[in-house]
Amino acid sequence: MGRRVVVVGGGVAGLAAAHRLAELSGERGVPLELTLLEARGRVGGTIATERAQGFLIEAGPDSFISEKPWALALSERLGLVDRLVRTDDRFRRTYVVRAGRLEPLPDGFQLLAPARLRPFVSSRLFSWPGKLRMAMDLVLPRRLGADDESLGSFVRRRLGAEALERVGQPLVAGIYASDPDTLSLAATMPRFLEMERAHRSLILALWRASRRVQGVSGARWSLFVTFAGGMEELVRALAGRLPPGSARLSARVVGLRREGERWRVGLADGSGLDADAVIVAAEAHQAARMVRSLDLALAHLLEAIPYASSATITLAYRRDEIRHPLDGFGFVVPRLERRPILACTFSSVKYPGRAPAGHALLRVFVGGAQDGGVLEEDDERIVAAVRGELGELLGITAPPLLTRLHRHPASMPQYQVGHLTTVEAIERRLKGHPGLALAGGAYRGVGISDCVHSGEDAASAVS
Numbered sequence: 001m002g003r004r005v006v007v008v009g010g011g012v013a014g015l016a017a018a019h020r021l022a023e024l025s026g027e028r029g030v031p032l033e034l035t036l037l038e039a040r041g042r043v044g045g046t047i048a049t050e051r052a053q054g055f056l057i058e059a060g061p062d063s064f065i066s067e068k069p070w071a072l073a074l075s076e077r078l079g080l081v082d083r084l085v086r087t088d089d090r091f092r093r094t095y096v097v098r099a100g101r102l103e104p105l106p107d108g109f110q111l112l113a114p115a116r117l118r119p120f121v122s123s124r125l126f127s128w129p130g131k132l133r134m135a136m137d138l139v140l141p142r143r144l145g146a147d148d149e150s151l152g153s154f155v156r157r158r159l160g161a162e163a164l165e166r167v168g169q170p171l172v173a174g175i176y177a178s179d180p181d182t183l184s185l186a187a188t189m190p191r192f193l194e195m196e197r198a199h200r201s202l203i204l205a206l207w208r209a210s211r212r213v214q215g216v217s218g219a220r221w222s223l224f225v226t227f228a229g230g231m232e233e234l235v236r237a238l239a240g241r242l243p244p245g246s247a248r249l250s251a252r253v254v255g256l257r258r259e260g261e262r263w264r265v266g267l268a269d270g271s272g273l274d275a276d277a278v279i280v281a282a283e284a285h286q287a288a289r290m291v292r293s294l295d296l297a298l299a300h301l302l303e304a305i306p307y308a309s310s311a312t313i314t315l316a317y318r319r320d321e322i323r324h325p326l327d328g329f330g331f332v333v334p335r336l337e338r339r340p341i342l343a344c345t346f347s348s349v350k351y352p353g354r355a356p357a358g359h360a361l362l363r364v365f366v367g368g369a370q371d372g373g374v375l376e377e378d379d380e381r382i383v384a385a386v387r388g389e390l391g392e393l394l395g396i397t398a399p400p401l402l403t404r405l406h407r408h409p410a411s412m413p414q415y416q417v418g419h420l421t422t423v424e425a426i427e428r429r430l431k432g433h434p435g436l437a438l439a440g441g442a443y444r445g446v447g448i449s450d451c452v453h454s455g456e457d458a459a460s461a462v463s
């Protein structure tokens with residue numbers, strides 16, 4: 001009999017945790033009895049890829065960031081490096097909708113602020129007063145005090161309301177499906193916080209950083225990477241490395257109990273499992289239910305992490321049916337444009353192998369913290385609204401060759417102001433429950449690479 005460990009949740013965090021447990025058991029020669037319990041009939045959580053009519057369709061995540069090392073390192077250990085594909089950086093441009101037209105984000109604009117002067121000055125995205133207000137970042141003093149601040153307040157304070165409304169808000173909605181006025185700067189974009197602390201001005205900090213990287217070329221990976229066969233390749237490779245029979249599907253966990261030195265994991269069908277250690281890698285609202293009778297304070301802390309709902313709508317067209325040149329990775333839609341969509345990725349431009357020759361695949365996001373009501377509409381109405389938007393913005397009148405709508409209810413954790421304090425309190429309470437660990441996108445990073453990291457950390461913590 002080896003050490004019995006149960007992992008709850010078969011999203012990327014749970015799979016990475018289970019895989020790391022198996023790796024550690026092999027490395028240390030300590031036998032392991034592993035069970036992964038997943039409520040749904042498939043593993044992957046928000047990650048799912050479908051192939052249809054020669055198109056490759058992602059239901060949820062379509063890529064991960066190469067700057068954070070954990071997902072890349074895992075891909076290497078899984079022998080998946082040859083399957084990784086880069087973005088086509090000839091088209092590394094994002095458009096922003098302004099007055100019903102797509103205007104390019106100026107070259108060198110880095111998420112919130114410009115790193116290059118000339119493209120910024122000549123951009124039609126911002127008004128002259130807006131540009132002057134952004135330039136005031138060069139002279140404004142740094143903020144004193146260490147308490148958390150919302151991303152909205154930060155951008156307004158340093159760069160002005162127009163920078164927030166035109167760029168900060170839609171980019172944040174595209175990444176976090178969040179309202180920038182509730183989103184924690186420290187938990188989501190600590191890089192910008194550090195820039196203010198170290199350099200005072202964001203524009204100066206970005207300019208200095210861009211000078212440092214000039215001349216450093218030939219980076220192996222683009223900022224975003226994915227797999228030739230879609231993100232599900234990672235899920236399948238992870239699941240394939242687990243000990244045979246260790247993953248149990250349609251197994252919903254309803255509660256956790258401590259029985260002496262051991263854990264008792266209760267399932268919805270009334271059965272239970274004993275374990276020496278448990279990793280809960282489900283969404284925080286689900287984890288809260290599981291620990292309610294074990295530790296009410298912990299359950300309350302977990303419930304304090306809200307989630308937003310969103311949906312992706314993927315549409316395929318013949319290339320000649322789209323008037324726009326599609327010379328970018330996609331566009332984002334500022335809330336002040338009052339349109340029913342958040343963003344659109346030109347999937348077949350951004351990544352190779354997403355559409356057959358002569359065709360294009362587009363993916364639209366709707367919903368998010370500021371427009372969750374959209375998801376109460378039925379599929380037909382959502383698709384009709386999306387087609388109307390693509391008609392106006394990209395000049396598409398033809399019906400799509402293929403349409404897929406994927407709903408992601410309460411799937412995107414919202415890192416609100418004070419999030420890191422909540423996470424620290426959760427971590428303190430966990431110290432009172434040896435053998436119990438949490439993992440997943442709810443805590444210290446929502447991206448795939450962060451989720452891999454949290455799963456692997458949880459595996460080390462209970463091994």
Ligand SMILES: Cc1cc2nc3c(=O)[nH]c(=O)nc-3n(C[C@H](O)[C@H](O)[C@H](O)COP(=O)(O)OP(=O)(O)OC[C@H]3O[C@@H](n4cnc5c(N)ncnc54)[C@H](O)[C@@H]3O)c2cc1C
Pocket residue numbers: 008009010011012013014037038039040043044045046047059060061062063064065251252253254281282283286310311312408411412439440441442446447448449451
């Ligand atoms: C639409 C969308 C697009 C995204 N795009 C990107 C992207 O391009 N790049 C990127 O890096 N990140 C992206 N993200 C974020 C990223 O997908 C997620 O943060 C990450 O996949 C979360 O993984 P996870 O394992 O923590 O959670 P999940 O994938 O949510 O998995 C949790 C699992 O736990 C299971 N579970 C829940 N309750 C129970 C229970 N009681 N018993 C048993 N099992 C249970 C669920 O069924 C689920 O399978 C996106 C997210 C969404 C929603």
